[in-house]
Every structure is written in C-alpha cells, then in structure tokens.
Amino acid sequence: MVTTTLQGQSIQLLGFRASFGDPRGLLHSAPMSSSPSAQNLFARAAADAVARITGVAADFKVEAPPRPELGDFAVGCFAAAKALKQAPPAVAAKVAAEFQPTELLSAATATGPFVNFRANRAAGFRWLIDATLGGGALVPQTVGAGQTVCIDFSSPNISKHLAYHHIRSTVIGHALVNLNRAIGARVIGINHLGDWGTTHGMVMAAYKKWGAPEPLDVTAINDLYVRFREAMKADPTVEQEGRVWFKKLEDGDAEARALWQRFRDISWAEFESAYQMMDITFDEVRGESAYEPELPGVLAMLRDKGLVSESEGAQVAVLPDEKNPVLLVTRDGTTLYATRDVAAAMYRWNTYGFTRSLYVVDRGQGLHFKQLFKLLALAGYEWSSRCEHVPFGLVRIAGKKTGTRTGNITLLKAVFAEAIDEVAPMMRANAAKIDAQISDAEIERTATMVGVGAIVFANLLPQREKDVDFDLEKVTSLSGDSGPYLQYSHARCVSIQRKGGVPIEHATLTPEVLARLGNDHEWAVARRLLDFGEIVARAAAASEPHLLCHYMLELAGDFSRWYTAGNEDAGLRVLCEDLELRRAxxxxxxxxxxxxxxxLGILGLGAPDVM
RNA sequence: GCGCGUGUAGCUCAGUUGGAUAGAGCGUUGGCCUCCGGAGCCAAAGGUCGCAGGUUCGACUCCUGCCACGCGCACCA
Structure with a gap:
C-alpha cells in the first residue's frame, strides 16, 4: 500500500524532473563540495572579515595555520590580491591593520600573504559546549537536508560465508550511511544480496548430485559449490547441469524454488550473526531475485529503445566508445547481473527519487558500473548522473588476493573471534585496576566492541582506493592509530567525569564557569572540536570515511596531550581543587x-564507558 | 594491447578546490609512573614526495611523456 503510493508519486516526479533536462551540474555540485554552512561560525567570520575589508566578494578558504602559535584560522590573500592587483602580503597587512575585534574573533595578524585570526576563546568554549552538551549540534543538519541517498553496500552472495574480503564494502558502506544521516539526509541502506544467477544453479545441481549432511549450514552449501567447480574442471560438460538448474529456477520450477529459498534463509541467518557483531542493520534487504519479475519489462523497454542487439547467441547492449557490450541475456536465455542492476537502479529511482545513489563495490567492477550508468543514460534516464560507483581497493591476505574463487578465504567471523581473544585478557586486567564494578558479561561485551572495532577501524583508515594487505597481528594491534585508541580515549573521558563528582548540566555552565577555561591545552582540544562538523560534511560529500578516521585520531591525541600534561603540572589537572574550574x-x-x-558511532564503532 | 588505480620516512599511511618549515603511527634510540587508567605523553634520528619535462608568483597537489606494481577487459557476480 505504502509502496504503491510511493511509486506512484515518484513516477510523477520522474516525468517532472525529466522536463528540466540534465540536472548534473546542480545535483552534483551541491553534495560534492562542502558548503560554507558546514564551516564553523568562527571560520566563516574570518572569511567574511577578509571579504569585507578587501571589498572582494569571494568564498575565501579558511584553514588551520601550520603552527597553533600563529593563530586559529588562516586566510590566504592570494585571490583577493589578484582581484585588487596588489601583492598578497600587502593585502594581508591591510586586512590585519583594519580588522576590528568581534565577539568571535579577537585579533588578526599578517604573516606574509596570510592573515591569521585568533578566536575569542571564551566564545569558542561557549559555542561548543552548547553544541555538545546543550541542544545544539556540532554537525549542521542543513548540509544534507532534503537529500535522499541510496547506499548499496555489503551485498554478499548467498550460499557462501561472509568472508574477510566483504569487510570493506560492509564497513565503508555502513559509515557512509551514518555520515549522510549525520548531515541530515534521508538514507536508505540497501543490501543487494547476490541471490540469483548461474552460480546458484550450480549449487542446486551439486546438491541434487551429491546431497549434503543435515542440518544444512553455509559451510556445507559452500562445499557443494566448491566441489561442483572442481567437477567442472575435470569434466566441462558438468557446467551444463548448473545452467539447467538456474534455468529451472528462473522458470519457476517448484523444487528449484524451494531449494533456493532454503539456501537463502540459511545464508541470511549466517550473515545476520556477523552483521550483529558490527551492529549493522539495513533499511532494505532486497536480493537480485527481487527484480526477477521486472526483468522481462526491463528487457522490453531496452528493446523498444533500440538498445538491444544479438551477438554470438546472447542479447547485448552495444555502447558508444566501449570495446565490449553489456551482456543482458545469455545464449541459454537466462539473465545476467547487469540486467538485474538496471532493474534495481530503476526500482530505487521510482521508489525513493534519490539525490544520490551509491554503489559501494570493489574497484574491479568499475567497468561494469561505468557501462551500467551509460546504458541508463542511453535509455533516457537522466537520473543516471546521480548514480555513483564508490570503489575501494582490494583486500589481500599475506599479499595474496582473496575470494571464494581463488580459494584463499578467511571468514570474517573468524577474524573477529581472533581479535576478541586478543583483547579480552587486557580487559580483565584493566577491570581489576579500575574502581568500577564490572561483570564478566560486561567485560565480554566490551571485548567484542573493542576487538571488532579494531578490525572495522583498520579497514576504514586508509583511503578507499588503496589496497589493504591484511595482517591480523597488525590489525588487532591496539597501540597507535587504532580504533581501540579512540575507544580508550572515550573510556578515559567517561572515567574522568565519573571521578569528577561535579554536575555538568548544561544550564549550570554559566559564562562565569566557562570563563575559567582558556589554557593552550584546553584550547587545542576546543579548536579541534570546532572542525568536527566540516569534517563530517566533507567525508559524506566525498564518500571518504577515512577523513573522519584521521580527524578522530587527532582529537584523541589533543585530548591525551591535555590530560597527560596534568601529570607534570598539577595546575593543569581536570580534577583540580577549585571546584568551579573543575566543573568547567x-x-x-x-x-x-x-x-x-x-x-565512533558514525564510523560504526562502539564507545565503551570502561575498557 | 586497451582501460582504471596506486607510487610520499626502514614499514603502514596522512597531506583539506595549488600556498607558510611535507606530517602521523609502527619500528629504532633516549626520557616521563608519590601522575585524573602507561592501550598514554615528550624528544631524537629518519625524505632527490617513482623519473623527466611543462603550466604558475608558488606544484606532493594540475598537464604531457616514461617507469614500476596491481586490478579489469562476453554469457560468474
């Protein structure tokens, strides 16, 4: 009922939007650049000051000076200088000389071609305390307001385990879901299960041929597949049995359907147990099979538009400037995944009317998506320009490519289990050291949070397009740039608050109280917090969670330096004698x-109170 | 062969639409526990940013060529 209504609406929408022609410029430039509204008030004030004093209307870039002594916000005067036909240092000097302190910015200094502004620290502390402990938000919801983002991620094949190489799509996609939600977008996280295709015919054929031990599990099902591939190597005619079974499945044969359903249910139960460990849920679990009823219509549509031709017995779509066509129907008459991807893309458009539709799939499938989007464009769907492949590099294990086809496979849950084992003893040792009463069940829960967090973070930290070579020892390492370091920092924050014994209800944090803050260590932390919103907005726009990972490490580092400074200088300690200062x-x-x-939540990691 | 991607410290990686002295972690060396939890902090050593040209006041960043490695290129997904 609801779906029908939605579809009806968006079909109207489609016609409506189509009449406006190519929306690419508008639609892509908006989400792809971090809009000025993502910048904090202080940075914007600095840019405005330069614009006002120079009289040059431009959206000046504001960055952090290389060294904090220089100031808090830097604006380079290159663009302004060009517009005024003056030397950049001269323009910077003029800006600094004419600058009048405001509520947000206390001073401006020219250093060469740069103007370095100093924030009014009191205003800075006030703003971020309101944004974090009050009703405000560090991330402006306006950035993504009104946007709808579909994110296809994880999308494993049934009848196989969730293996380690699935982790990057799963973890990057999950982070993108959270990032886009954080900026106020409506997000649909989609698990596009690989539950259709010749592969599944092979599994059925194998099951009929050899049977399998009961109770049936994913391992047994996957063994059937592997055994079938072996048999194919020995006798190529075996392959035909698999094709026959997939044809039966597509033709609606009752036995094939029942068998397939069983394999699918068993697989999903297995996947879910791994997703639960990562605390991942999907808004839509819709496998390729879901599009099966729509495929004849999709093919007819493509045919009507003159896009389908025959080649070597198969039906293909020939694309301009492409060496190979898109395969739509095999010579056996069965469909291929490109066909189903066309149907899925149309379904998503018709159902959600997305602003962006992301496919978090490994780089090896770049050509597939390039051709898919091209085909959609040829079919007249201008919204194809809103579809984006979000590629990521390979996962290797000990330098070797992984995957079910190469036989080099490590189960995701096994990796988690090892990481948890690694962490658990330390959790127990720490529990004894800390005053808090911690039950065994709690320790176990935290060990899972930290062990899984280590793996998740390690896969998020490098840029998407880089390959990652998996090394268990390194990935579960808890020191340095790691998820556990962030989680540890969080636990320390909670611990200090617990021991503080002072109320920090927002209403009690008066200007007088906050005025007690101000030393360089405290300010370094505050200054970092001011950047959070812009970082989240940029990470969402670029679909790069690693930006947030690096920011988090810097925030945790600033915090660590602050509380470590209290070890040498008691005057800097958070839990000082002066209760008002302590409260601040x-x-x-x-x-x-x-x-x-x-x-941590955005990245998909838990934040333990003790660990 | 064509296409895509990657090349920054011994190793793993950052480097924000071109801008200030290219930064972290690991490892190495040396410091810091009568210290709010040492999964931490400080310091030192370590760089022809793959190579060669070009554009620019200015290039790790943009353009061209080359080299190395990886991945992809028709009936699997």
Whole structure:
C-alpha cells in the first residue's frame, strides 16, 4: 500500500524532473563540495572579515595555520590580491591593520600573504559546549537536508560465508550511511544480496548430485559449490547441469524454488550473526531475485529503445566508445547481473527519487558500473548522473588476493573471534585496576566492541582506493592509530567525569564557569572540536570515511596531550581543587566524550564507558 | 594491447578546490609512573614526495611523456 503510493508519486516526479533536462551540474555540485554552512561560525567570520575589508566578494578558504602559535584560522590573500592587483602580503597587512575585534574573533595578524585570526576563546568554549552538551549540534543538519541517498553496500552472495574480503564494502558502506544521516539526509541502506544467477544453479545441481549432511549450514552449501567447480574442471560438460538448474529456477520450477529459498534463509541467518557483531542493520534487504519479475519489462523497454542487439547467441547492449557490450541475456536465455542492476537502479529511482545513489563495490567492477550508468543514460534516464560507483581497493591476505574463487578465504567471523581473544585478557586486567564494578558479561561485551572495532577501524583508515594487505597481528594491534585508541580515549573521558563528582548540566555552565577555561591545552582540544562538523560534511560529500578516521585520531591525541600534561603540572589537572574550574574542565571533557562517541558511532564503532 | 588505480620516512599511511618549515603511527634510540587508567605523553634520528619535462608568483597537489606494481577487459557476480 505504502509502496504503491510511493511509486506512484515518484513516477510523477520522474516525468517532472525529466522536463528540466540534465540536472548534473546542480545535483552534483551541491553534495560534492562542502558548503560554507558546514564551516564553523568562527571560520566563516574570518572569511567574511577578509571579504569585507578587501571589498572582494569571494568564498575565501579558511584553514588551520601550520603552527597553533600563529593563530586559529588562516586566510590566504592570494585571490583577493589578484582581484585588487596588489601583492598578497600587502593585502594581508591591510586586512590585519583594519580588522576590528568581534565577539568571535579577537585579533588578526599578517604573516606574509596570510592573515591569521585568533578566536575569542571564551566564545569558542561557549559555542561548543552548547553544541555538545546543550541542544545544539556540532554537525549542521542543513548540509544534507532534503537529500535522499541510496547506499548499496555489503551485498554478499548467498550460499557462501561472509568472508574477510566483504569487510570493506560492509564497513565503508555502513559509515557512509551514518555520515549522510549525520548531515541530515534521508538514507536508505540497501543490501543487494547476490541471490540469483548461474552460480546458484550450480549449487542446486551439486546438491541434487551429491546431497549434503543435515542440518544444512553455509559451510556445507559452500562445499557443494566448491566441489561442483572442481567437477567442472575435470569434466566441462558438468557446467551444463548448473545452467539447467538456474534455468529451472528462473522458470519457476517448484523444487528449484524451494531449494533456493532454503539456501537463502540459511545464508541470511549466517550473515545476520556477523552483521550483529558490527551492529549493522539495513533499511532494505532486497536480493537480485527481487527484480526477477521486472526483468522481462526491463528487457522490453531496452528493446523498444533500440538498445538491444544479438551477438554470438546472447542479447547485448552495444555502447558508444566501449570495446565490449553489456551482456543482458545469455545464449541459454537466462539473465545476467547487469540486467538485474538496471532493474534495481530503476526500482530505487521510482521508489525513493534519490539525490544520490551509491554503489559501494570493489574497484574491479568499475567497468561494469561505468557501462551500467551509460546504458541508463542511453535509455533516457537522466537520473543516471546521480548514480555513483564508490570503489575501494582490494583486500589481500599475506599479499595474496582473496575470494571464494581463488580459494584463499578467511571468514570474517573468524577474524573477529581472533581479535576478541586478543583483547579480552587486557580487559580483565584493566577491570581489576579500575574502581568500577564490572561483570564478566560486561567485560565480554566490551571485548567484542573493542576487538571488532579494531578490525572495522583498520579497514576504514586508509583511503578507499588503496589496497589493504591484511595482517591480523597488525590489525588487532591496539597501540597507535587504532580504533581501540579512540575507544580508550572515550573510556578515559567517561572515567574522568565519573571521578569528577561535579554536575555538568548544561544550564549550570554559566559564562562565569566557562570563563575559567582558556589554557593552550584546553584550547587545542576546543579548536579541534570546532572542525568536527566540516569534517563530517566533507567525508559524506566525498564518500571518504577515512577523513573522519584521521580527524578522530587527532582529537584523541589533543585530548591525551591535555590530560597527560596534568601529570607534570598539577595546575593543569581536570580534577583540580577549585571546584568551579573543575566543573568547567569536566564539561570540556564531556564535550570531547560526546564528540568521540558520535564520531565512533558514525564510523560504526562502539564507545565503551570502561575498557 | 586497451582501460582504471596506486607510487610520499626502514614499514603502514596522512597531506583539506595549488600556498607558510611535507606530517602521523609502527619500528629504532633516549626520557616521563608519590601522575585524573602507561592501550598514554615528550624528544631524537629518519625524505632527490617513482623519473623527466611543462603550466604558475608558488606544484606532493594540475598537464604531457616514461617507469614500476596491481586490478579489469562476453554469457560468474
């Protein structure tokens, strides 16, 4: 009922939008650049000051000076200088000389071609305490408001385990879901299960041929597949049996359907147990099979538009400037995944009317998506320009490519289990050291959070397009740039607040209280927090979770330096004797904790209170 | 062969639409526990940013060529 209504609406929408022609410029430039509204107030004030004093209307780039002594916000005067036909240092000097302090910015200094602004620290602390502990938000919801983003991620094949090489799509996709939600977009996270195709015919043929031990599980099903591939190598005619069974499945044969359903159910139960460990859910679990009823219509549509031709017995779509055509129907008359992807793309458009439709799939399938989007464009769907392949590099294990086809496979859950084992003893040792009462069940839960977090973070940290070579020892390493380091920082924040014994309800954090903050360590932390919103917006726009990973490490580093400084200089300690000052500092710790928790949540990591 | 991607410290990686002295982690060396939890902090050593040209006031960043490695290129997904 609801679906019908939605579809009806969006079909109208389609016609409506189509009449406006190519929306690419508008639709792509908006989400792809971090809009000025993602910048914090202070950075914007700095850019405005330069624009006002120089009289040059431009959206000046604001960055952090290379060294904090220089200032808080830097604006280079290159563009303004060009417009005014003056030397950049002269323009910078003029801006600095004419600058009048405001509520947000206290000073401006020219250093060469740069103007370095200093924030009014009191205003900075006030703003971020309101944004984290009050009703505000560090991430402006306006950035993604009104956008609808479909994200196809994880999407494993049934009848196989969730293997380690699935982790990047799963983890990157999950982070993108959270990033887009964080900026206020409506997000549909989609698990496009590989539950259709010749492969599944092979599994059925194998099952009929050899049977399998009961109770049937994914291992047994996958063994059938592997055995079938072996048999194919020995006798190529065996392959035909698989094709026959897939044809039966597509033709609606009852036995084939029942068998397929069983394999699918068993597989999904297995996948779900792994997703649960990562705390991942999907808004839509819709396999390729779901599009099967629509395929004849899709093919007819493509034919009507003159896009289908025959080649070597198969039906293909020939694309301009492409060496190979898109295969739509095999010579056996069965469909291929490109056909189903066309149907899925149309379904998503008709159902959701997306602003962006992301496919978080490994780089090896770049050609497939390039051709898919091209085909959609040829078919007249201008919304194909809103579809984006979000590619990522290979996962290797000990330098070797992984995957079910290469036989080099490591189960995701096995990797998690090893990481958890690695972490658990330390959790127990720490529990004894900490005052808090911790039950065994709690320790176990935290060990899972930290072990899984280590693996998740390690796969998010490098840029998407880089290959990652998996090394268990390194991935579960807890020191340095790791998920557990972030989680540890969070636990320390909670611990300090717990021991603080001072209330930090937002209403009690008066200007007088916050005025007690101000030393360089405290400010370094605050200054970092001010960047959170822009980082999240940029990571969402670029579909690059690693931007947030690196930011989180820097935030945790700033925080660590602050509380370590208290070891040598008692005057810097958060839990100082002066209760008003203590309250102000604990509030800042609370702001850090809230931000670490939000950031960890976006990345898909838990934030333990003790660990 | 064609296409896509990657090349930054011994190793793993950052480097924000071209901008200030190219930064982290691991490892190495040396410091910091009567210290709010040492999964931490500080310091030192370590770089022809693959190579060669070009554009620019300015290039790790943009363009061209080359080299190395990886991946993809018709009936699997």
């Amino acid at each position: 500092r604990v509030a800042l710790v609370g702001a850090v904790q809230a931000t670490l928790k939000q950031g």
